[in-house]
Amino acid sequence: xxxxxxxxxxxxxxxxxxVYPFRGVVFDVDPTFSNTEEWYASIPxxxxxxxxxPYYHLLAENADTEYVAYVSEQNLLPDESDEPLxxxxxxxxxxxLRDGVFRFRFVQEH
Numbered sequence: 001x002x003x004x005x006x007x008x009x010x011x012x013x014x015x016x017x018x019v020y021p022f023r024g025v026v027f028d029v030d031p032t033f034s035n036t037e038e039w040y041a042s043i044p045x046x047x048x049x050x051x052x053x054p055y056y057h058l059l060a061e062n063a064d065t066e067y068v069a070y071v072s073e074q075n076l077l078p079d080e081s082d083e084p085l086x087x088x089x090x091x092x093x094x095x096x097l098r099d100g101v102f103r104f105r106f107v108q109e110h
Contacts, residue, residue, distance in 0.1 A: 007031070007054040008073055012094055012102040015058065016079040017071060019047070023079045024060030024069060025102055027093050035070055049074050059087040 007029045009015055016023035033040065033051035040048070049072035056076060060069035066087040080100065094102035 007056075009054075009056060009076060009078070010101065012104055014079040014085065014097075014100050014102070015056070015071075015076045016081075017069075018075045018077055020062075022060050022062040022069065023081075023083075023085070024058035024087065025085060025090060025094065026056050027059055028057035030055045030057075033072075039070070059085075059089050059093070061085060061087050 009026050009029070011026050011029065013026050014023065015026060031054055033053075033055050035055070040051070043049070054073045056071050056073065058069040058071060060067055066089075078100065082100075090102070091105075093105055095105045096103040
């Protein structure tokens with residue numbers, strides 16, 4: 001049985017993909033792969049990441065569009081560009097970007 005590592009990136013951190021030209025902000029972390037087998041099988045085998053590592057849910061964007069991405073830890077790097085993010089859902093989750101990390105917006109239901 002493999003041991004689960006602590007997540008390298010934190011919720012609110014701005015990251016970029018190691019290979020593909022997109023970046024985003026982490027809004028959730030799974031300790032290990034927690035998506036569908038169909039999704040996993042759709043990744044080309046020569047670049048398919050291991051399942052026993054943290055996986056990150058990102059509010060992601062590339063040059064053309066904004067979307068939600070699910071990315072393995074091995075494929076992420078900290079984004080140190082200080083470029084603004086335009087994803088329309090960021091204000092729903094976060095406020096105050098400081099040192100590359102957004103502060104989580106605590107939503108209180110009435």
